[in-house]
Amino acid sequence: MTQPDRTVCVIGLGSMGMGIAASLLRSGFDVVGCDVSADAMAHFAQHGGRIADTPAEAGRGAHVVISVVVNAAQTEAVLFGDTGALSGMARGGTILSCATVSPDAARSFEARTQALGLSYIDAPISGGATRAAAGELTIMASGAPQAFDDVRDVLDCIAAKVYELGDTAGIGAAFKIVNQLLAGVHIAAACEAITFAKAMDLDIARVYEVISASAGNSWMFENRVPHILEGDYSPRSAVDIFTKDLGIVSDIARGLKFPTPVASTALQMFVMTAAAGMGRDDDASVARMIAQLTGLDLPGA
Amino acid sequence: MTQPDRTVCVIGLGSMGMGIAASLLRSGFDVVGCDVSADAMAHFAQHGGRIADTPAEAGRGAHVVISVVVNAAQTEAVLFGDTGALSGMARGGTILSCATVSPDAARSFEARTQALGLSYIDAPISGGATRAAAGELTIMASGAPQAFDDVRDVLDCIAAKVYELGDTAGIGAAFKIVNQLLAGVHIAAACEAITFAKAMDLDIARVYEVISASAGNSWMFENRVPHILEGDYSPRSAVDIFTKDLGIVSDIARGLKFPTPVASTALQMFVMTAAAGMGRDDDASVARMIAQLTGLDLPGA
Numbered sequence: 001m002t003q004p005d006r007t008v009c010v011i012g013l014g015s016m017g018m019g020i021a022a023s024l025l026r027s028g029f030d031v032v033g034c035d036v037s038a039d040a041m042a043h044f045a046q047h048g049g050r051i052a053d054t055p056a057e058a059g060r061g062a063h064v065v066i067s068v069v070v071n072a073a074q075t076e077a078v079l080f081g082d083t084g085a086l087s088g089m090a091r092g093g094t095i096l097s098c099a100t101v102s103p104d105a106a107r108s109f110e111a112r113t114q115a116l117g118l119s120y121i122d123a124p125i126s127g128g129a130t131r132a133a134a135g136e137l138t139i140m141a142s143g144a145p146q147a148f149d150d151v152r153d154v155l156d157c158i159a160a161k162v163y164e165l166g167d168t169a170g171i172g173a174a175f176k177i178v179n180q181l182l183a184g185v186h187i188a189a190a191c192e193a194i195t196f197a198k199a200m201d202l203d204i205a206r207v208y209e210v211i212s213a214s215a216g217n218s219w220m221f222e223n224r225v226p227h228i229l230e231g232d233y234s235p236r237s238a239v240d241i242f243t244k245d246l247g248i249v250s251d252i253a254r255g256l257k258f259p260t261p262v263a264s265t266a267l268q269m270f271v272m273t274a275a276a277g278m279g280r281d282d283d284a285s286v287a288r289m290i291a292q293l294t295g296l297d298l299p300g301a
Numbered sequence: 302m303t304q305p306d307r308t309v310c311v312i313g314l315g316s317m318g319m320g321i322a323a324s325l326l327r328s329g330f331d332v333v334g335c336d337v338s339a340d341a342m343a344h345f346a347q348h349g350g351r352i353a354d355t356p357a358e359a360g361r362g363a364h365v366v367i368s369v370v371v372n373a374a375q376t377e378a379v380l381f382g383d384t385g386a387l388s389g390m391a392r393g394g395t396i397l398s399c400a401t402v403s404p405d406a407a408r409s410f411e412a413r414t415q416a417l418g419l420s421y422i423d424a425p426i427s428g429g430a431t432r433a434a435a436g437e438l439t440i441m442a443s444g445a446p447q448a449f450d451d452v453r454d455v456l457d458c459i460a461a462k463v464y465e466l467g468d469t470a471g472i473g474a475a476f477k478i479v480n481q482l483l484a485g486v487h488i489a490a491a492c493e494a495i496t497f498a499k500a501m502d503l504d505i506a507r508v509y510e511v512i513s514a515s516a517g518n519s520w521m522f523e524n525r526v527p528h529i530l531e532g533d534y535s536p537r538s539a540v541d542i543f544t545k546d547l548g549i550v551s552d553i554a555r556g557l558k559f560p561t562p563v564a565s566t567a568l569q570m571f572v573m574t575a576a577a578g579m580g581r582d583d584d585a586s587v588a589r590m591i592a593q594l595t596g597l598d599l600p601g602a
Contacts, residue, residue, distance in 0.1 A: 103501065126516055138515060163511050171503070175511055178498045182517030185490040185563070189483055192563045196550070197479045199559045200404065202472070210464050210476055214439060215427055216483030218519035249497070258500045258595055262486070262493045265566040294559055 007032065008154060009062035011055050011078045011085055013040040016098070016125060017068030019132025020158045025049055026135070027157045034058035034078075034085075059085030063093050064154050068125075071244055072101040075109065086116055094119040094151050098139075100180060102248050103170035110143070110169035119147035122169035124176035125159075128236065136160035140179070142171035177252065180245035181263045186220035187242065188266035191287035193221075194228055198296055205229055227284040231300020239286070240279040242270040308333065309455060310363035312356050312379045312386055314341040317399070317426060318369030320433025321459045326350055327436070328458045335359035335379075335386075360386030364394050365455050369426075372545055373402040376410065387417055395420040395452050399440075401481060403549050404471035411444070411470035420448035423470035425477035426460075429537065437461035441480070443472035478553065481546035482564045487521035488543065489567035492587035494522075495529055499597055506530055528585040532601020540587070541580040543571040 006029055010021040013035035024031045025048055033044040034052050041051045052058035055078045059065050065085045067075055075097055079086050086095070095113050097106070097120065106122040113120035121143035131137055137159040141148070144167055148155070155162045165171045193216070197207045208229060212222045227233065246267035253260040269286050276292065278285040291301035307330055311322040314336035325332045326349055334345045335353050342352045353359035356379045360366050366386045368376055376398055380387050387396070396414050398407070398421065407423040414421035422444035432438055438460040442449070445468055449456070456463045466472045494517070498508045509530060513523045528534065547568035554561040570587050577593065579586040592602035 140511060140515075161514070165507065165511070174498070174501045174503055175508065178494050178501075178503070178508055179512055179515050179517035181494050181497065182490055182512065182519070182522065185486065185493075186517070186519055189486040189490075189563050192486075192561055193479050193482050196482065196554060196559060196561060196564075197475070199557050200475045200479075200553070202475055202479070206466065207476060207479055210441060210466070211480055211483060213462070214441075214480050215429075215520050215524070216480035216487070218483070218487055218522075219516045221483065221519075223516070252501070253497060256500050258497060259591070260493055260497060261566050261570065262490050262563070263497075265562050269562065290560070 006030065006064070007062045008064045008066065009034070009058045009085060010066045010068060011058060012068035013037070013044050014068065015129035016132045018044065019129060019134070020066060020068060020137070021049055022047060022133060023135035023158050024154065029154070029157070032058045032062065054083040055079070055085035056083040056087050060088035061090055063090045064096065064151055065089060065093065066096045066098065068098045071099055072105040075099050075101060075105075079109065080112060086113065086118060089118060091117065092119070094121060094147050096121050096123045096151065096154070098123050098125045100124050100176050100245050100248070101173055102177070102252060103173040106169040106173040119144060119150065120169055121147050121151065122172035124172055126176070126179065131160070139163065140165060140172045140175040142166040143169055177245065177248055180242075181249045181260070183220055184242045184246045184270065185262055185266040186218040187224055187283050188269040188286055190218065190221040190224055191228070191269070191284060191290060194225055195287050195290040195294070195296055195298065198298060199294065224284040227282055228287045229299065231298070233278070233282040233285050233288060233300060235280060235282045237283050238280050239270050239273045239283050242283055243267070243274050243279065246270060307331065307365070308363045309365045309367065310335070310359045310386060311367045311369060312359060313369035314338070314345050315369065316430035317433045319345065320430060320435070321367060321369060321438070322350055323348060323434060324436035324459050325455065330455070330458070333359045333363065355384040356380070356382075356386035357384040357388050361389035362391055364391045365397065365452055366390060366394065367397040367399065369399045372400055373406040376400050376402060380410065381413060387414065387419060390419060392418065393420070395422060395448050397422050397424045397452065397455070399424050399426045401425050401477050401546050401549070402474055403478070403553060404474045407470040407474040420445060420451065421470055422448050422452065423473035425473055427477070427480065432461070440464065441466060441473045441476040443467040444470055478546065478549055481543075482550045482561070484521055485543045485547045485571065486563055486567040487519040488525055488584050489570040489587055491519065491522040491525055492529070492570070492585060492591060495526055496588050496591040496595070496597055496599065499599060500595065525585040528583055529588045530600065532599070534579070534583040534586050534589060534601060536581060536583045538584050539581050540571050540574045540584050543584055544568070544575050544580065547571060
């Protein structure tokens with residue numbers, strides 16, 4: 001299958017962006033990738049992708065720009081900055097913005113995109129690197145119905161599930177941030193619970209087996225505790241992602257005068273872990289931080 | 302199937318104890334029930350159970366006593382009190398103690414039981430009323446191997462899954478308390494997240510649909526949020542259960558000089574909910590407390 005009349009630009013070739021770009025290549029799209037890392041660009045080129053030195057160059061003539069960067073500041077830069085991707089896009093093109101940002105930021109990006117005659121889909125993603133590579137992400141999206149129609153083929157290629165949650169930007173971002181509130185709390189709770197179990201001298205592999213089959217289970221408990229059991233803190237998803245995302249929760253909530261004591265406590269656990277030098281390590285490092293603090297003998301701690 | 306030579310005594314005919322007693326009756330055991338509630342006793346008698354006015358009377362000649370009360374103080378009273386069940390049990394009988402108590406309390410009960418020539422199984426249960434009624438509980442148990450052998454038929458009758466976690470009391474209790482730490486945090490987080498979503502004007506039924514299929518999901522999120530969506534706070538499991546169980550977590554952790562900031566914050570959410578008069582309501586009432594505090598329009602709040 002080739003789709004020669006459609007150029008898709010992917011900005012950000014980390015594990016998620018690389019998976020998205022590779023999925024599009026497999027489906028026959030003309031794909032141009034761009035990343036600040038020369039290694040990432042070389043890797044993508046080896047797999048048959050076209051590369052460009054700047055977002056502006058990558059976006060020139062593109063019908064769809066997918067931004068897969070980390071946060072709002074990076075999104076701002078790669079879309080609207082001096083060498084941003086939007087300047088030379090094809091008329092009527094569509095932005096898919098995948099970073100987890102605040103609803104306000106998403107609404108602002110949408111307004112500025114529309115002012116340039118382009119469409120914006122607020123499209124935060126989840127699923128991790130493996131599902132990104134398989135073209136099976138989940139997208140919590142919102143934006144104009146016409147924009148969804150325009151990029152349906154692209155969405156179908158990169159995602160197993162696209163939730164269309166509303167017709168303006170900000171709604172997708174809000175759903176994603178609720179997900180991140182829970183995900184972050186559940187990781188912090190999993191780390192607290194498994195180290196507490198160890199402090200009580202329990203066999204923590206057995207605790208994992210029993211709890212993951214019980215009412216105390218969560219998606220994150222089931223997914224992250226094996227990292228702790230194996231003492232493997234190579235980053236599948238980093239501590240700094242949650243200092244950022246729970247920070248967004250905290251900012252929004254304070255703005256709404258809405259109390260979030262549980263999420264705020266979890267945020268502090270990630271901040272403590274980052275403060276101890278583990279910000280770029282796997283987010284299960286909260287368990288390692290607790291083990292170091294309490295002198296607990298945990299694998300790899 | 303009849304098992305006429307085995308009398309099983311069930312102390313505590315709340316929803317869990319009633320389910321256990323009914324499961325045993327169905328399997329042909331001779332079952333004697335006892336509860337402080339005359340209504341519960343009448344209900345059990347209507348369904349063919351024998352009843353007794355005191356634990357001592359219920360336990361007279363019993364081979365197995367199953368204590369299905371709420372906490373350590375009640376366990377102490379129904380087993381060892383003036384009218385406690387142990388005094389007249391059959392020689393070599395076995396206690397199954399199902400309340401969630403601290404590991405220290407479980408070890409103490411075991412020692413006192415063994416001093417009377419009886420066996421003790423630390424047998425905290427989970428699964429809720431429906432699975433209790435179906436004989437499909439999960440039991441996180443520890444105790445002497447011989448004791449397990451002696452009551453295997455009883456365990457098989459009331460539980461779908463019996464984890465044998467160690468050969469002394471206290472280990473089952475510790476596993477259960479780790480489960481309760483996570484369960485309590487997950488309920489508080491679910492309530493915080495869903496009200497936060499409402500404060501951001503999201504469609505919370507849609508939030509439930511999306512999150513329960515995403516990485517932010519937990520067993521408790523999936524199970525409790527429907528209570529919030531329906532505004533139905535009739536107690537399936539009460540707020541006071543978690544003020545108790547997270548209180549046990551807090552007591553143990555302080556004793557070990559082990560910090561549990563996430564669990565302690567969740568505990569305070571349940572304490573706040575109980576303080577607002579909802580201690581005996583469903584534990585999802587944490588959401589109602591937040592809604593009342595913030596003036597949020599939630600069903601039934």
